[in-house]
Amino acid sequence: MSQDVIQVISAFAGAAGFALVFNIRIKHLLLASVGGLLSCVIYLLVQTSVENYFISCFVSSAFCAIYAEVMARIYKTPATVFFIPAVVALIPGGSLYYTMSYLIQGNSELFSQYGRTTGLYALGIACGISLAWALWYMIQKMITDIAKKIKEK
Amino acid sequence: MINTATDYKKILNTILDFGELMVSVGAEINRVEDTLTRLGLSYGAKRMNVFAVTNNIIVTLIVENGTIYTQSRRFQSNAGTDFTKLEKLNSLSRKKCGGIISHDEFELEISQIKSEKSNKLKICLGSMLAGGAFTLFFGGTVCDAAAAVVFAVAIYFLQAYFRAFCPNNIIFNLISSFIVGIGICAVSQLASLNADKVIIGDIMLLIPGIAFTNSMRDLLSGDTVTGIMRLVETVIWAAALAIGFVLAILAMGV
Structure with missing residues (x-):
């Protein structure tokens, strides 16, 4: 099996694992894990086409935020329930570990390289979800406002 | 009908219990502030001022006749998360704000959710x-x-x-x-x-x-x-x- 397939499957399993750790209701388990799978697929697709960590994380985390908001509307739950399992595969655990490991080894070149990657990951995730939430709330407000005006007429 | 000062003090305490529980199961703070405001208004407050941070909540409730009640709650900040409890609290606050349940039922359900053991x-x-x-x-x-x-x-x-x-x-x-x-x-x-x-x-x-x-x-x-x-x-x-x-x-x- 290629590494990509393993990553997608393990992202699905990892998302399910985290959903269980956070005591999710079993009826939401499957959809929460599918969020993790989709976010990993999107990350890999963007990564192969643009080869930029920041942009891949940005797009993928923005997707997670929208996915969670949509699911939250459908199932009437807080969006966090679907958001956390979806986004968890994007957390830069690997590069965080190597950053600190090269720090101890005193390899300043690799340390700064991995440190930058970790920072870019975190920044990409933060920017992606921030932008997605901002757009989501704007659109939501516009729709409710327009609906209100139509009702008044 | 709620009208005595003791009633409002008790209500405020219940609202703070609810807020503390929300923070401890991993709700975002703006959701906590929003929910507590809605709860207060559902109890007939004229105005609610809620200020919450990760380890402290201050709520001021202003009643129709102009009396002002303020209480604060300090607790230990933690990183615990429980999606099931979060969902239950969410639907409980919806029920309370929708006027489906009384204050006593509300209080009872809070303590039930609080004491629930996770699997x-x-x-x-x-x-x-x-x-x-x-x-x-x-x-x-x-x-x-x-x-x-x-x-x-x-x-x-x-x-x-x-x-x-x-x-x-x-x-x-x-x-x-x-x-x-x-x-x-x-x-x-x-x-x-x-x-x-x-x-x-x-x-x-x-x-x-x-x-x-x-x-x-x-x-x-x-x-x-x-x-x-x-x-x-x-x-x-x-x-x-x-x-x-x-x-x-x-x-x-x-």
Whole structure:
């Protein structure tokens, strides 16, 4: 099996694992894990086409935020329930570990390289979800406002 | 009908119980402030002022006749998350605001949700699944994943039974990552596993990911104070984790 397939499957399993750790209701388990799978697929697709960590994380985390908001509307739950399992595969655990490991080894070149990657990951995730939430709330407000005006007429 | 001062004082206390519980199960602060405001208004308050941060809530309730009641609640900031309780609290507040249930029923349900024990097996299995899956995700072999599953159980036991003895999350992260790090390094040397992959898989279980994303959400929604508090907390927690593992690796010479 290629590494990509393993990553997608393990992202699905990892998302399910985290959903269980956070005591999710079993009826939401499957959809929460599918969020993790989709976010990993999107990350890999963007990564192969643009080869930029920041942009891949940005797009993928923005997707997670929208996915969670949509699911939250459908199932009437807080969006966090679907958001956390979806986004968890994007957390830069690997590069965080190597950053600190090269720090101890005193390899300043690799340390700064991995440190930058970790920072870019975190920044990409933060920017992606921030932008997605901002757009989501704007659109939501516009729709409710327009609906209100139509009702008044 | 609620009209006496004692009634409002009790109501305010119940509202604070609700808010404290929400924060402790992992709700974002702006959701907490919003919900408490709605609850207060549903009790007939003319105006509600809610200020919440990660370890303190202050609520001021202004009644129709102009009387002002204020109470505050200080509690320990933690990184606990329980989606089931969060959902239950969410629907409970909807029921209360919709006027479906009375104050007594509301109070009763709060204490029921609070005392509810989470399913330990579910959380333990989840830790195992997540630890193993993320070891594979970051390029570990099947043997590495098996080791990560074993240490995920260790992390689960530390979280379930050792956390209560730690004064705060910083100390807990430092000590537990050190213990787990020592164990992983020892096993990896004996069984010639990739210690780095095993640690990466299990580190995911300890990283305060929810607190981090909640801090982003709080910052974005204008709760700058809370957002910065949470962000600084998560950075300190993550640093404690890193230091714990670093000490373990240095001690074991991997």
